[in-house]
Amino acid sequence: MSDYDPQAIEKKWQRRWTEQRAFEVTEEPGRPTYYCLVMFAYPSGHAHVGHVRNYMIGDVIARMKRMRGFNVLHPFGWDAFGLPAENAAIKNKSHPEIWTLENIAHMKGQLQRLGISYAWERELATCEPEYYRWNQWLFLQMFERGLAYRKRSTVNWCPSCATVLANEQVVDGGCWRCDSVVERRDLEQWFLRITEYADALLDGIERLDQWPEKVLTMQRNWIGRSEGALVRFPVSGPEAKLLEIEVFTTRIDTIYGASFVLLAPEHALVDEFTEEADDPDAFRERVRQFRALDRTARLTGAIEKEGFDTGRTATNPFTGEQVPIWIANFVLAEYGTGAVMAVPAHDQRDFEFARKYQLPVQVVIQPAEGETLDGSTLEEAYAGPGSLVHSGEFTGRSTDGAAREMAAAAASRGIGTPTVQFRLKDWGISRQRYWGTPIPIIHCPHCGLQPVPYEDLPVELPTAVEFTGRGDSPLAQMPEFVETICPKCQQPARRETDTMDTFVDSSWYFYRFCDASNDRTAFDPERVKYWAPVDFYIGGVEHAILHLIYSRFFCRVFKDLGMVEHDEPFTRLLTQGMVLRDGSVMSKSKGNVVDPDQMISTFGADALRLYEMFVAPPEKEIEWTDSGLEGSFRFLTRVWRLVTGLEALVRGVSLDTLNDADLAVRHRAVRRRTHETIRRVSSDLDPRAHLNTAVSALMELVNELYAFCEAEGLAVHTGAERPDPASVADETRATLAEAVGALVLMLSPFTPHLCEELWERMGHEGSLARATWPAFEPAVARAEEIVVPVQVNGKLRARLTVPADVSEDALREASLADEGVRGHTEGKTVARVVVVQRKLVNIVIKG
RNA sequence: GCGAAAGUGGCGGAACUGGCAGACGCGCUGGAUUUAGGAUCCAGUGGCCCUAGGCCGUGGGGGUUCAAAUCCCCCCUUUCGCACCA
Numbered sequence: 001m002s003d004y005d006p007q008a009i010e011k012k013w014q015r016r017w018t019e020q021r022a023f024e025v026t027e028e029p030g031r032p033t034y035y036c037l038v039m040f041a042y043p044s045g046h047a048h049v050g051h052v053r054n055y056m057i058g059d060v061i062a063r064m065k066r067m068r069g070f071n072v073l074h075p076f077g078w079d080a081f082g083l084p085a086e087n088a089a090i091k092n093k094s095h096p097e098i099w100t101l102e103n104i105a106h107m108k109g110q111l112q113r114l115g116i117s118y119a120w121e122r123e124l125a126t127c128e129p130e131y132y133r134w135n136q137w138l139f140l141q142m143f144e145r146g147l148a149y150r151k152r153s154t155v156n157w158c159p160s161c162a163t164v165l166a167n168e169q170v171v172d173g174g175c176w177r178c179d180s181v182v183e184r185r186d187l188e189q190w191f192l193r194i195t196e197y198a199d200a201l202l203d204g205i206e207r208l209d210q211w212p213e214k215v216l217t218m219q220r221n222w223i224g225r226s227e228g229a230l231v232r233f234p235v236s237g238p239e240a241k242l243l244e245i246e247v248f249t250t251r252i253d254t255i256y257g258a259s260f261v262l263l264a265p266e267h268a269l270v271d272e273f274t275e276e277a278d279d280p281d282a283f284r285e286r287v288r289q290f291r292a293l294d295r296t297a298r299l300t301g302a303i304e305k306e307g308f309d310t311g312r313t314a315t316n317p318f319t320g321e322q323v324p325i326w327i328a329n330f331v332l333a334e335y336g337t338g339a340v341m342a343v344p345a346h347d348q349r350d351f352e353f354a355r356k357y358q359l360p361v362q363v364v365i366q367p368a369e370g371e372t373l374d375g376s377t378l379e380e381a382y383a384g385p386g387s388l389v390h391s392g393e394f395t396g397r398s399t400d401g402a403a404r405e406m407a408a409a410a411a412s413r414g415i416g417t418p419t420v421q422f423r424l425k426d427w428g429i430s431r432q433r434y435w436g437t438p439i440p441i442i443h444c445p446h447c448g449l450q451p452v453p454y455e456d457l458p459v460e461l462p463t464a465v466e467f468t469g470r471g472d473s474p475l476a477q478m479p480e481f482v483e484t485i486c487p488k489c490q491q492p493a494r495r496e497t498d499t500m501d502t503f504v505d506s507s508w509y510f511y512r513f514c515d516a517s518n519d520r521t522a523f524d525p526e527r528v529k530y531w532a533p534v535d536f537y538i539g540g541v542e543h544a545i546l547h548l549i550y551s552r553f554f555c556r557v558f559k560d561l562g563m564v565e566h567d568e569p570f571t572r573l574l575t576q577g578m579v580l581r582d583g584s585v586m587s588k589s590k591g592n593v594v595d596p597d598q599m600i601s602t603f604g605a606d607a608l609r610l611y612e613m614f615v616a617p618p619e620k621e622i623e624w625t626d627s628g629l630e631g632s633f634r635f636l637t638r639v640w641r642l643v644t645g646l647e648a649l650v651r652g653v654s655l656d657t658l659n660d661a662d663l664a665v666r667h668r669a670v671r672r673r674t675h676e677t678i679r680r681v682s683s684d685l686d687p688r689a690h691l692n693t694a695v696s697a698l699m700e701l702v703n704e705l706y707a708f709c710e711a712e713g714l715a716v717h718t719g720a721e722r723p724d725p726a727s728v729a730d731e732t733r734a735t736l737a738e739a740v741g742a743l744v745l746m747l748s749p750f751t752p753h754l755c756e757e758l759w760e761r762m763g764h765e766g767s768l769a770r771a772t773w774p775a776f777e778p779a780v781a782r783a784e785e786i787v788v789p790v791q792v793n794g795k796l797r798a799r800l801t802v803p804a805d806v807s808e809d810a811l812r813e814a815s816l817a818d819e820g821v822r823g824h825t826e827g828k829t830v831a832r833v834v835v836v837q838r839k840l841v842n843i844v845i846k847g
Numbered sequence: 848g849c850g851a852a853a854g855u856g857g858c859g860g861a862a863c864u865g866g867c868a869g870a871c872g873c874g875c876u877g878g879a880u881u882u883a884g885g886a887u888c889c890a891g892u893g894g895c896c897c898u899a900g901g902c903c904g905u906g907g908g909g910g911u912u913c914a915a916a917u918c919c920c921c922c923c924u925u926u927c928g929c930a931c932c933a
Contacts, residue, residue: 214927222929834866
C-alpha cells in the first residue's frame, strides 16, 4: 500500500509556487544568466502530450540551471494571430479574439497543471496591441531603410486559406497549413528584403556549432548560394533592334560547348518573338500550353522535358557561333535570368533535350582518365572535372579554376559578369486576412505610400468586423478602417488593408520576453543584453527553415538598428522528437490524441513528466505507451515509500560528521553510489541533455538504497513499518540522509511536486526551486577496490577484484596467476599482455 | 536521383574517448505475501548446447586492431531533408 497521492500534492505545490511567485525573475547584476526558451504555442485549443514534451524538456533544464545558481529566464507566450482563429469565427459566427482567448485560457490551465516553472509575469500574446504595435514599429523602421518594400509579383495563392503564402510556406506545391494546391496570382505585395542578408545568414551558419547539423543543412539548401556568371548572348536580327539574352551559369568553363539557348516560357523576349514569328498564332498557342502547365509538376521535375525552336538564333559570345534559341518547359522563370545556355555534353538535362530534338552535342571537357568523350556517341552528360578542349584560348586548362578565369575574361570583354545567385527570395509578408498585424501604411493618391506616423501606432484592428468567409480581406470591407487622411497632405487616403504574415510576430518574441511590459519601445536594449541571446532553444524541427531563418534575419536587423549586440539569437538548438501513437503523429482528425489532463488525473503530472523524459532521448520520436507511464508511476511510488519510510531517520541529521574512514564497507558503497550518481546525472543534464539516462541513474540509486535498507533491516521496502530513529546507528542515518537528499534534489527537475513534498517532510525549509544542486565529491566516488575484466585473446575469462591504485605490474601478475585465466593459457605461449590501467587486461596467446 | 541520420533482446532504449554488449524501464517467468484479484517485495529473463562450462551474438559481407556496436570499404533496409535552381 502506498499513500502517494499525486493530485493532492500537485495542487498544494502549484498553489504555493504561485503564491510565492517562485519563478518570477528580475535582473541581478553579477549573477550568471541562463535563457531557456521553448517555442511559444499556437493556441489551437488543447495541448496534447506531444506539445507538452517540448515544454517539459525546457522545464527540466530550467529547473536544473536554477539549482546550479543561474538566474534563469524561462518564459512562455502565445503565437496568437493566424488563420484558424478566423476560420473558427466564420464557422461559429463569433470573433477570432474570443476563440483565441478561450483557447489560451484552457491551454494555460493545462500547462499550470503540469507544474512548469514559467515566469508567467512575462506572458505575452501576439494579438495584443501592446505586442503587435512593435511589429508595426519595426516594419516602419525597415520601410525607412528600404528593407520593407512593395512590388507587383506573381505570388503563391492558397485558394482555401484565401491568402498569399511565402515561398517557405509552400511545401511540395501545397499550402503548408491546409495542403491545398497552391495557385499563381499577380498581386501588389509587401516584401521584407531578407536577401540583403543572404550571405550573412549563410556565413553565420558556420558559427552555430550547437545546432543540429540537419537544421544547418536545411538552411544552407534553402539559402542556396551558387557562384557563377551572367553572360549575354546577342540575338541575331535587324540591327535596329539590339536584343540580348542574358543567361546565368555556374559552368562558364563549358561555354564553348553551349550549342543552343533555352528560354523559360515566361521570359520577356518570348512575347517579342511571338509577334515576329512566321505563324504568330501557332507560336502563341504553344507558349500558352507551356505556361499553363501545372506549376507543381514544373517545379518538381515531374514533367516530360519539351521545347520548340523559336526560329531565332543568338551568338555564343565566346565561340562567335550562331546557336538556336528554343523555349523549354523546364526552364524556371524565377531563378537566375529565366534563360540558360545549354551545354548538352556536360549537363544531363541539356543532354536529354539535345538528343530528343537532334541538337548538336560538343564535348569541351575531357576527364583526366578513361576513354575520350565524343559528342556523337555520348550516352550521358559528363559533369565531372577534367581539362578543357575545343575551347579556343582556354583549351588545355583544368576545370579547376577555369570558371573563375573565364568569368573574368567575360567581364573584361564586356560580355558578362561574375555573380552570385541565391535560391532564397525576399519574404512576402502581405496576407489578405483579418487576424494579423495591420500593415501601417497609408495609400495617398497624391503622395503615394506614406508610413503611419510613429505617434499614431498602433494601427489597431477594429473589433466590429463581420466574418463572411467571402475570401477578400474583411478589413477592405470596412470603410471606417480604410478611409483615412494622408499624414503628409491631409487629403483623403486609404489604409493598407493587408495584415502581416504571423511569422513576423514570432521572429522577435524572444526579445520581448526580456522586457515584456515596455510601453515605450519594443524592448530596452540593456535588458536584452542582460538575458540574450537565448542559451537553449527547444522546439520542433518543422521550424528548421521558416521560423528559425526569419528570426536570424530579424536579429541582424535589430543589430543594424543598434538594439542587440549578438550575431545569432539562439546559441543552442534542440529539436525534440514527436510523440506518436499507433505509429502516427497525434491529431484530432486521426482521433489518436492523448490528453495530458486525463493522464494527470490518473497518474499525476509528475509521472507524466517523468515518463516523457525517460522513454527516449529528447531528439528522438517516441511511441506513446500506457504501460510506460504506469512504470514511471510505479517508480515514483517506490521513491515515495522509500523517502517517507526514512523520513524520521534522516530529518535533521547533520552530514558534517560523515567520514568514510569511520564507515563500514556497505555504507561506503552507498556513499560511492550517491556521488557517482551525482556525477552522472549532472553531466547527463548539462551539457549533454540526455534526460533519459539521467533518470536511469536515479533509478539505479533508488534500487541500491532499497537493497541497502533491506540489508540493514530497515523495512521500508515493504512499507510495513517505519523504523524507530533511536534504534538506528548514526552512520546509517547520515549515509541515508546524504543519499536521499541528493536523490530528491536531482529528481526534482523531473518531478517537482513530489520532490517538494518529500523535501518538506525531510524537514527542509524553503522551496526546492531555490535549493542548491548536490555537490559531487570525487574522493567519495572513488572506489577503494575495482573489478577489472581479464580477457584471453579478447574473450572474457575472469574478473579480478583489486585495489583501485593497483600498479600495472601487479595487475599483470594477478591476471596471469588467476586460476580461470590459467585454464586458457596452460601450455600456450603468452605473446603479449595488454594492460589498460583500471579498465581491462587482455592476454594474447599463441599456439 | 542527391545528401544526412539511423539500424543493438519480445519492446523502448544504454554503452560518453576503440576496452566487460544489453544499464534503466516495459513485458514475460517463478517465488513470497494475499480468501482471491490487484498492489507490493524477492529472484530470473539475448540465442544455442544436457551441465560444469562453452559456443554464437549489435542489419549483411569484408578490413584495421591485442581489442570494434563504436574506425575504414562495399551492400541492404528505414527515416528525414533536397529534388529540373542551370
